[in-house]
Amino acid sequence: MTQSDTHDKSVNVLVLTGYGLNCDLETAYAFELAGAVSTRVHINALISGEAVLKDYDILVFDGGFSWGDDHGAGVLEAVRLKSNINEAMYEFIGDGKLILGICNGFQALVNLGLLPGFDGDHKARNVALTFNDCGNFRDDWVSLLGNPDSSCVFTKGFTRTEFPIRHGEGKFYASPKVIERLIDNGQVVFRYAAPNGEPAHGEFPFNPNGSAHDIAGICDPTGRIFGLMPHPEAFNHWTNHPDWTRVKESVKRQDKSIDFELTDGIRLLKNGVDYIKAAF
Numbered sequence: 001m002t003q004s005d006t007h008d009k010s011v012n013v014l015v016l017t018g019y020g021l022n023c024d025l026e027t028a029y030a031f032e033l034a035g036a037v038s039t040r041v042h043i044n045a046l047i048s049g050e051a052v053l054k055d056y057d058i059l060v061f062d063g064g065f066s067w068g069d070d071h072g073a074g075v076l077e078a079v080r081l082k083s084n085i086n087e088a089m090y091e092f093i094g095d096g097k098l099i100l101g102i103c104n105g106f107q108a109l110v111n112l113g114l115l116p117g118f119d120g121d122h123k124a125r126n127v128a129l130t131f132n133d134c135g136n137f138r139d140d141w142v143s144l145l146g147n148p149d150s151s152c153v154f155t156k157g158f159t160r161t162e163f164p165i166r167h168g169e170g171k172f173y174a175s176p177k178v179i180e181r182l183i184d185n186g187q188v189v190f191r192y193a194a195p196n197g198e199p200a201h202g203e204f205p206f207n208p209n210g211s212a213h214d215i216a217g218i219c220d221p222t223g224r225i226f227g228l229m230p231h232p233e234a235f236n237h238w239t240n241h242p243d244w245t246r247v248k249e250s251v252k253r254q255d256k257s258i259d260f261e262l263t264d265g266i267r268l269l270k271n272g273v274d275y276i277k278a279a280f
Helices: 024-033 041-047 074-096 104-112 176-184 244-253 265-278
Strands: 012-017 036-041 060-063 098-102 127-132 140-148 160-169 170-172 188-193 215-217 227-228
Touching: 012 024, 012 041, 024 036, 024 265, 041 074, 060 074, 060 104, 060 127, 060 140, 060 227, 060 265, 098 104, 104 127, 104 227, 140 215, 140 227, 160 265, 170 215, 176 215, 188 227, 227 265
Parallel strands: 012 036, 012 060, 060 098, 098 227
Antiparallel strands: 127 170, 140 160, 140 188, 188 215, 215 227
């Protein structure tokens, strides 16, 4: 994996697909925009050995409704992978590579025990993602506060951002002791925020699901395993944002041109890609 010239390294991203996952194309496309080489791999191909996990640098558990969320969101995906490629995933983690879980993928990561990963234990399940307090599916955009003290490699430089959500089981729940430990360890990466930039303090719809401590995403202590409910891959172009027409008109009236720099969604993924280039 190590190359003398890290700038020329191809970062290979494995995006899971199959059995109800439906964000694989969008996620693979977003990682390509972030400078990676993306491959959509069916879960069965990974289990059968047709695809080999160690050939990749970043493993992505993308969004959707794996196995129709039967028995709970992400539960059967976690059982299927844990029963078949458990050791390969631990080896992947031990090699210092990255794992990202988005929405249904985040749910799978906590069911696997890969998060929160206290004391390097990626087997114990300490947190849960359960039904939204509002009682229904939420499809909206949310404001997020980033944690500058977090070790998460994907969110370096993030203080505030906005991403879309689309989930029915996004409420982050854990015991007060576990929440306190996550906070003290800097493992709380994103929190839902109110329009004034302050934490949402549980207020709906700014906290869309009732998550404890407004938690929208966490990482393990190394910062290399990251899960979040919002969808960064769905903010891959500036026109994805619901306010894009207003921004366009405002820029036009100031006689300026549209800034086509990377969106926050692509910037988050690029942080992971750049980390791999530098580390390997």
